[in-house]
Amino acid sequence: MPKKIVEATVIGQRVLNSSTKLIEVYAPELAELAVPGQFVNVQVFKGTAPLLRRPFGVAAVNQKEGTITMIYRIIGDATKLLAEYCSGDKLSIVGPLGRGFDMNAEHPLLIGGGLGLAPLLYLAAGFGKGKAEIVMGGRTADELFWTKLYEDLCPVMHLTTDDGSCGTKGTVMAVLPELLASGKYDVIYVCGPVPMMKAVAEAAKEYDVKCQVSLEKYMACGLGACLSCSCQGIGKRLKVCTDGPVFWAEEVGEW
Ligand code: FES
DSSP, X not given: OOOEEEEEEEEEEEEEETTEEEEEEEOHHHHHHOOTTOEEEEEOEXXXXXXXXXXXEOOEEETTTTEEEEEEEOOSXXXXXXXXXXXXXXXXXXXXXXXXXXXXXXXXXXXXXXXXXXXXXXXXXXXXXXXXXXXXXXXXXXXXXXXXXXXXXXXXXXXXXXXXXSSEESXXXXXXXXXXXXXXXXXXXXXXXXXXXXXXXXXXXXXXXXXXXXXXXXXXXXXXXXXXXEEEBXXXXXXXXXXXXXXXXXXXXXX
16 A cells, blocks of 8 residues: 655644644645545654654545645643644654545444544545434533534534533433434444444444444554554454554454
8 A cells, every 4th residue: 555754734733622633734645645544653853853653543635735634632742742833844744554444335324432533534524425424422512522523524413422411411322223223324434432332333233234443552653563553353463553443343353
């Protein structure tokens, strides 16, 4: 699969909530190649010293403008530094990496929580406006700022929050069985916390609906060389960075 090391130029950043930002960069080579579900490895600099590269799912692509967008939570040294990057600053990015989603679906249902909603955003765009429905779960209404990003792409949204402050009270599993029982969907795409993905994969099996999962693992190299991202598949070890991050649910042995 073709991948490149590029020097990307920051177009701008936007605050999405108290701990989450969206960054758009000019990187036409990546915009041309990246498909939904793939990720990029971004290097930020502290002074002149580079920190390790960090993986970010591709959240949006604008091929005409030559830009890609990533959404990240500010939680460690690298993302704290990244949050300070301004328009015109440069970032070294390797990508696009990994295996993306199989988009062969007539009636797709996307299910996401937390930053798992970032790669699903590009998937929703890939399907085209109005084709995919989405189930979004968060702890509180504040975590569902994603609705603004999705409203044009997925007019049909099913929302859940743990505290009931927005949508149905509970996890995504509070609404999923009824949705699947309708028989309306042919493929489910899920990305988010592991317990959520596991529960969704089990429900998909019960209702006999195909299911793709996008796994998140710590990734040191992102290139298949270090094994830091390996997980147990059915009958073999899987490298999330090169065999995935997207897998069919039945390929995953241990969550
Ligand atoms: Fe190094 Fe996957 S991150 S092998």
